Amino acid sequence: MTFRQEMKKALLTSAWFVFLTFPILVIRVNTIENVIEWRWLNMMWIAAGSFILSLLWSFYFGRKTGDPGKKTEAFAPADKAGSLFRNPRFRMPALVLTALFATAFPFLFSVYQTSIMTTALMYVVLGLGLNIIVGLAGLLNLGYVAFYAVGAYSYALLHYHFGLGFWVVLPLGGLLATLFAILLGFPVLRLRGDYLAIVTLGFGEIVRLILENWNEFSFGPSGISNIPRPGLLGLDLNLDTATIYLYYLMIGLCLITIFVFGRIRDSRIGRALIALREDEIACQAMGIDKARTKLLAFALGSTWAGLMGVIFAAKTTFVNPASFTFLESAMILSIVVLGGMGSILGVVLGAFLLILLPEYLRAFSDYRMLLFGTTMVIMMIFRPQGIITGIRRTYQFRGGSIDGATAGK
Amino acid sequence: MERQQENKGETILEVRRLSMDFGGIRALEGIDLVVQTDQIMALIGPNGAGKTTFFNCITGFYEPTAGDIFIAPPGGKRKRINGLKVDRITSLGLARTFQNTRIFPNMTVLENVMIGRHCRSKAGVLGAVLRGRETLREEAEIVERSYEILAKMGLASRVNELAKNLPYGEARRLEIARAMATEPFLLMLDEPAAGMNPQETKELDDLILRLRSEEGISILLIEHDMRLVMSVSDHICVMDYGEKIAEGTPQEIRRSERVIKAYLGEDSDA
Ligand SMILES: Nc1ncnc2c1ncn2[C@@H]1O[C@H](COP(=O)(O)OP(=O)(O)OP(=O)(O)O)[C@@H](O)[C@H]1O
Ligand SMILES: [Mg+2]
Numbered sequence A: 001m002t003f004r005q006e007m008k009k010a011l012l013t014s015a016w017f018v019f020l021t022f023p024i025l026v027i028r029v030n031t032i033e034n035v036i037e038w039r040w041l042n043m044m045w046i047a048a049g050s051f052i053l054s055l056l057w058s059f060y061f062g063r064k065t066g067d068p069g070k071k072t073e074a075f076a077p078a079d080k081a082g083s084l085f086r087n088p089r090f091r092m093p094a095l096v097l098t099a100l101f102a103t104a105f106p107f108l109f110s111v112y113q114t115s116i117m118t119t120a121l122m123y124v125v126l127g128l129g130l131n132i133i134v135g136l137a138g139l140l141n142l143g144y145v146a147f148y149a150v151g152a153y154s155y156a157l158l159h160y161h162f163g164l165g166f167w168v169v170l171p172l173g174g175l176l177a178t179l180f181a182i183l184l185g186f187p188v189l190r191l192r193g194d195y196l197a198i199v200t201l202g203f204g205e206i207v208r209l210i211l212e213n214w215n216e217f218s219f220g221p222s223g224i225s226n227i228p229r230p231g232l233l234g235l236d237l238n239l240d241t242a243t244i245y246l247y248y249l250m251i252g253l254c255l256i257t258i259f260v261f262g263r264i265r266d267s268r269i270g271r272a273l274i275a276l277r278e279d280e281i282a283c284q285a286m287g288i289d290k291a292r293t294k295l296l297a298f299a300l301g302s303t304w305a306g307l308m309g310v311i312f313a314a315k316t317t318f319v320n321p322a323s324f325t326f327l328e329s330a331m332i333l334s335i336v337v338l339g340g341m342g343s344i345l346g347v348v349l350g351a352f353l354l355i356l357l358p359e360y361l362r363a364f365s366d367y368r369m370l371l372f373g374t375t376m377v378i379m380m381i382f383r384p385q386g387i388i389t390g391i392r393r394t395y396q397f398r399g400g401s402i403d404g405a406t407a408g409k
Numbered sequence B: 001m002e003r004q005q006e007n008k009g010e011t012i013l014e015v016r017r018l019s020m021d022f023g024g025i026r027a028l029e030g031i032d033l034v035v036q037t038d039q040i041m042a043l044i045g046p047n048g049a050g051k052t053t054f055f056n057c058i059t060g061f062y063e064p065t066a067g068d069i070f071i072a073p074p075g076g077k078r079k080r081i082n083g084l085k086v087d088r089i090t091s092l093g094l095a096r097t098f099q100n101t102r103i104f105p106n107m108t109v110l111e112n113v114m115i116g117r118h119c120r121s122k123a124g125v126l127g128a129v130l131r132g133r134e135t136l137r138e139e140a141e142i143v144e145r146s147y148e149i150l151a152k153m154g155l156a157s158r159v160n161e162l163a164k165n166l167p168y169g170e171a172r173r174l175e176i177a178r179a180m181a182t183e184p185f186l187l188m189l190d191e192p193a194a195g196m197n198p199q200e201t202k203e204l205d206d207l208i209l210r211l212r213s214e215e216g217i218s219i220l221l222i223e224h225d226m227r228l229v230m231s232v233s234d235h236i237c238v239m240d241y242g243e244k245i246a247e248g249t250p251q252e253i254r255r256s257e258r259v260i261k262a263y264l265g266e267d268s269d270a
Helices: A003-026 A040-066 A076-086 A088-108 A111-136 A145-162 A166-188 A193-213 A239-265 A268-278 A280-285 A290-316 A326-339 A344-360 A362-382 B002-007 B051-058 B086-092 B109-120 B125-130 B133-152 B168-180 B198-215 B226-232 B250-255 B257-264
Strands: A027-030 A035-038 A394-398 A401-405 B011-022 B025-036 B040-044 B066-071 B094-096 B186-190 B218-222 B235-240 B243-248
Touching: A003 A027, A003 A040, A088 A111, A088 A239, A111 A239, A111 A268, A111 A290, A111 A326, A111 A344, A145 A166, A145 A193, A145 A290, A145 A326, A166 A193, A166 A290, A193 A326, A239 A268, A239 A290, A239 A344, A239 B125, A268 A280, A268 A290, A268 B109, A268 B125, A268 B133, A280 A290, A280 B086, A326 A344, A326 A362, A344 A362, A394 B133, B011 B051, B011 B218, B025 B051, B025 B066, B025 B218, B025 B243, B040 B051, B040 B198, B040 B226, B051 B186, B051 B218, B086 B094, B086 B109, B094 B168, B109 B133, B109 B168, B125 B133, B133 B168, B168 B186, B168 B198, B198 B218, B198 B226, B226 B250, B235 B250, B235 B257, B243 B250, B243 B257
Parallel strands: B040 B218, B040 B235, B094 B186, B186 B218
Antiparallel strands: A027 A035, A394 A401, B011 B025, B011 B066, B235 B243
């Protein structure tokens, strides 16, 4: 593109942006004095800003189409971090330090911080669970939150009606979510891609609407309160100790999830899931039962949502349908996409970024969604594979003997 | 090799009056075909003759409108496979490749072949998580077998490369390797030489002949490259407009009036 063309395009873009934002950013109706304020200065800013951004944009795109190798270069630090993490000499100390920090966390920081950290850990597990469905099996699931809700309401209702305790319901919640996933799986077996996304989106909304409207079953929008926190050997814990206890519980569950996810990914089952993502037709021709594998992906991924649902109910001691909106599904999906599909480290980083940053950047809370959206758009353009690229396991063959060298854990 | 001598002439695939309609369009019209042990059978015909459709019917991607498909694995029972699911047919011993290469691009070359071992192994979710001795043994066997197959295909140096980074000719060979990993008794290749350079095609000749002599399998081959067809196949079946118009040895086919006419109709080279 010539310079003139680029200028013209940038001008058009800025005019378009001015037009789009005119009603909200320029015109303001002052309802007290019944006058209209014209904020021309805002318009100037938007025009100038979008003009410059548009120029920068075409500059970057020019480079991108010109040399495909260039575009990843900007992210070399992330790649370096990834490969550094795979290097055993760095990996061990890093893991030990992380473990020490995680163990000491409740003693170094306030209960409030510990509680936020627990939430972040919950999202790590949720992200990894969804990563099985979306990252490994390539099934775009927009209704993941439904299984989270199943877990939460399992605990709430089973406790309310039968007085069942946390430890009994924890596995039950996981199991119920798995069952629900299989039930949902059957009708959507034939779908993939966009169609699957829409059906799962619908499913998520249906579950929420049922919870909202079926008062006799779920107590409607007012929800269920007084759900007990998890007990420790029959001891009565006060709020602070209960929070810390839940934190360690989540650390444990996180480790279990990471362990299970890693093992599944590097197994016969995991390969079948990835093959399904890569090419559904070839995957069948390789003797993989498509229907079974899809159900398996749904089941394996949703169990974690069920477990986290129980934890969520126990942590907040209160559940209502407002916690299980589509936004929640989108959040978990963003963690997976931002972090890196199929990658464990990626999801962990993604969860911490997306859950912790907004908490600590309260000052910008007005712009939270704006920042969030912008980040996602930029990521998808320049780094569609996520922060950390899932690296495949490699094998070394020397004179017939086999070493499995693992990478990308 | 002794066993194969004995088996020679045993029918392993028998297709009877196979027809396939696509909403009023008849793509296959009463095709009969018999493949025997140790045979390399070629299926040729002009574009749109219905060759790929024929493959899709046999491998379960399409359910034929009429007709029967029987398989009889060497030493096994004869079985009708119409309407069985694709993965079931693969595990019964029919493996195929695709006209447009369908490798798993973001998996390594080795993993691509390991997928082929899926239907010959059985570790489940529990096995994956607990990774007991049996699972480890099976996993090691999968890796070892896959590597062996790749070595035979001349892809040993590529095991850890992502499949999408392979050059075209090697990707096609990888697809054959992957199909071989399912331990088929009949390997069905859909235009394996398409897009290969003459050197690669020449190597493909050897590869196909070696698969038969070393692995003891039969091959059913769709191919437009007449030199390849004439040099490897011992039986040729010619299709045109969904019908079988001729069948016989390469010599017979070369002389057949009908075949020449069918081909001259669109392509005067052949
Ligand atoms: N799924 C389908 N739906 C409708 N028509 C189809 C379908 N598959 C194949 N056909 C039609 O069946 C006929 C045979 O197609 P087929 O792909 O089997 O030809 P072919 O012999 O493999 O040709 P080529 O040598 O070009 O690969 C064509 O007319 C094609 O349009
Ligand atoms: Mg074809």
